[in-house]
Amino acid sequence: DTTKVANTSATAASTGADLNGKAAQDAARQIRERLAACAAERHGGRAQDVRFANDQVHVNGKVLDFKAVVGEAYIERVQLWSDGFYATPGLSWNKDTMQGRPFFYYAYGAAVSEVVVDTLTGEFKLLRADVLHDVGRSLNPAVDVGQVEGAFIQGMGWLTTEELVWHPQSGKLTTHAPSTYKIPTANDCPPVFNVRLFEGDNFEDSIHRSKAVGEPPLLLPFSVFFAIRDAVSAAGGHRSNPPLQSPATPESILRAIEAVQAAGS
Secondary structure (H helix, E strand, O other): OOOOOOOOOOOHHHEEEEHHHHHHHHHHHHHHHHHHHHHHHOOOOOHOEEEOOOOEEOOOEEEHHHHHHHHHHOOOOOOOOOOOOOOOOOOOOOOOOEEEOOOOOOOOOOEEEEEEEOOOOOOOOEEEEEEEEEEEEOOHHHHHHHHHHHHHHHHHHHHHHHHHHHHOOOOOOOOOOOOOOOOHHHHOOOEEEEEEEEOOOOOOOOOHEEEEOOHHHHHOOOOHHHHHHHHHHHHHHOOOOOOOOOOOOOHHHHHHHHHHHHHHH
16 A cells, blocks of 8 residues: 655656656566466466456456455465566766767647736736646646646746845845745736646656656746746837846846837837
């Protein structure tokens, strides 16, 4: 019922699913093979023909309850626990030639954002975001959609409000707490927020053909930043290239608006 992985790496970049998930799959496969061999020995047929489905075991024309097969294996002293191991296959990288395969697979996504910008204050509001993200064959669509939503808003904060400020003399980071560092909240979510998962399996042999979802969607809110940039450009009649810097704070937006308006006058 539970899985414990000793001395494992951190779960960053969805290694909890990709690495530990495949290791758990390896362990489960070993137990399945032992149960199949035991069932075939007791009821006839070949171990490779034994099929497990819907809490039932199909063996030599018989349909047995899964618990009964496990009980028989217990009586036969078949090992009912196992451990597994997995290492991502085929990875290599030569830093000198800049060649190799550093990643097992890639995740893809697309986003379209609509914003409104106040040209007097530099404030903006995200009105709508439409997001499509590739997670392969989703392990849990509800969780994955939530991850995409959260990563999108987090990335929007990174690109718009989360400005780092260091003390000019000591070099100490002054934006060190929620009182001085502005992160996005639920109020920053757009009133229209459409998130869908791209339908398609991972071509690589990942756990159930899924893809990592924790970090890749963080880049999709670049659509928010560039929507702001386009709005700033519109304030100057699209006659000049807006000098908008990230994070696009109200101060940064206002400076860019003043620049494009001055260039167009």
